Amino acid sequence: GAVVSQHPSRVICKSGTSVKIECRSLDFQATTMFWYRQFPKQSLMLMATSNEGSKATYEQGVEKDKFLINHASLTLSTLTVTSAHPEDSSFYICSASRNYNEQFFGPGTRLTVL
Amino acid sequence: QKEVEQNSGPLSVPEGAIASLNCTYSDRVSQSFFWYRQYSGKSPELIMSIYSNGDKEDGRFTAQLNKASQYVSLLIRDSQPSDSATYLCAVNRPGTGGFKTIFGAGTRLFVKA
Numbered sequence: 001g002a003v004v005s006q007h008p009s010r011v012i013c014k015s016g017t018s019v020k021i022e023c024r025s026l027d028f029q030a031t032t033m034f035w036y037r038q039f040p041k042q043s044l045m046l047m048a049t050s051n052e053g054s055k056a057t058y059e060q061g062v063e064k065d066k067f068l069i070n071h072a073s074l075t076l077s078t079l080t081v082t083s084a085h086p087e088d089s090s091f092y093i094c095s096a097s098r099n100y101n102e103q104f105f106g107p108g109t110r111l112t113v114l
Numbered sequence: 115q116k117e118v119e120q121n122s123g124p125l126s127v128p129e130g131a132i133a134s135l136n137c138t139y140s141d142r143v144s145q146s147f148f149w150y151r152q153y154s155g156k157s158p159e160l161i162m163s164i165y166s167n168g169d170k171e172d173g174r175f176t177a178q179l180n181k182a183s184q185y186v187s188l189l190i191r192d193s194q195p196s197d198s199a200t201y202l203c204a205v206n207r208p209g210t211g212g213f214k215t216i217f218g219a220g221t222r223l224f225v226k227a
Contacts, residue, residue, distance in 0.1 A: 032212055043202065043219045044158070049209065093157045101146050101163075101206065103215060108157040 003027050004096050006106030013084055014114055020080045021109045023094030029074035030096035034103060035067075038091045050077055084113040115140055120203050120218035129227050133190040137203030137218055140184065145213070146206040147179055149188045151199045152220065158202055162188060193225045 003026040013019050023033060032051050036044040048069050050056035056069035068080040077096075081088055089112050095103040119138050127133045135149070146165050150158035162177040164170045164186070170177045176189040186205075190197055203218040 034215070044217045046214065046216075049214065091155075097212070101213065102148070102160065104160065105150075105157040110155075 002098070002104040004094065004104050004106040006094055006109055008109060009107060010110045012112045012114065015085055016083055018080055018082045019084055019111060020078055021092055023077045023079070023096070023106050025075045025096040028098045030098055032097045033071060033077040034095045034097070035069060035079050036093045036095065038093060044093065081111065084111070086113045089113045117141055117216045118203055118205050118218035120221045122219055123222040124224050125221055126224045126226060127193050129193060129195060129225055131193050133193045133197065133223055133225070135188040135201050135221050135223070137186045138184055139186070139205045141205070141207050142184065144205045144207045147177070147186045148204040149177060150202040150204060152202055153199045195225050195227045198223055198225045
């Protein structure tokens with residue numbers, strides 16, 4: 001149990017376009033979903049926390065208008081990177097929690113902006 | 115001071131040896147403690163969680179927690195080459211929506227065959 005999927009696994013886009021990443025908890029209902037970003041050789045940095053039906057809470061320094069998060073249901077959250085630029089190229093990872101404690105990670109999405 | 119500190123390594127141990135990974139945290143309201151393993155290019159995988167002082171064993175892994183010293187460790191017995199990865203220490207503390215997880219920068223482990 002506790003499987004989290006993420007789609008797509010890899011995306012290459014042109015500068016200025018928008019990219020949507022989906023995160024799904026496949027076999028449990030997630031009370032909370034998290035979005036992280038990881039640059040090469042660095043640790044995970046929390047971008048935002050989202051609960052179903054409410055607005056996401058963004059970490060300091062993360063632009064909410066650039067990284068749009070929608071938590072439509074207890075099993076689905078989406079992250080849209082709007083007007084992507086090369087500096088947004090990174091490994092984006094979502095996670096889902098069902099008990100306000102442990103979280104389970106999706107496989108990640110590698111975004112490359114040309 | 116970082117909230118969660120780990121030695122970046124690399125830590126190199128021979129196959130069959132015990133690998134010892136350490137982590138300290140700064141916020142005393144931290145409630146839950148985790149070790150994740152991350153292979154290069156992959157997302158983290160939870161390998162141990164510990165919530166109270168003392169030791170917790172699961173197979174070849176033992177997590178140790180000392181809240182008074184704000185210290186968490188992970189021992190890997192009979193280390194295998196497949197254990198070569200980056201190990202992330204993570205700490206939960208109260209946050210929006212229930213909790214917030216703070217990750218250390220990770221310790222790179224190499225197990226030599």
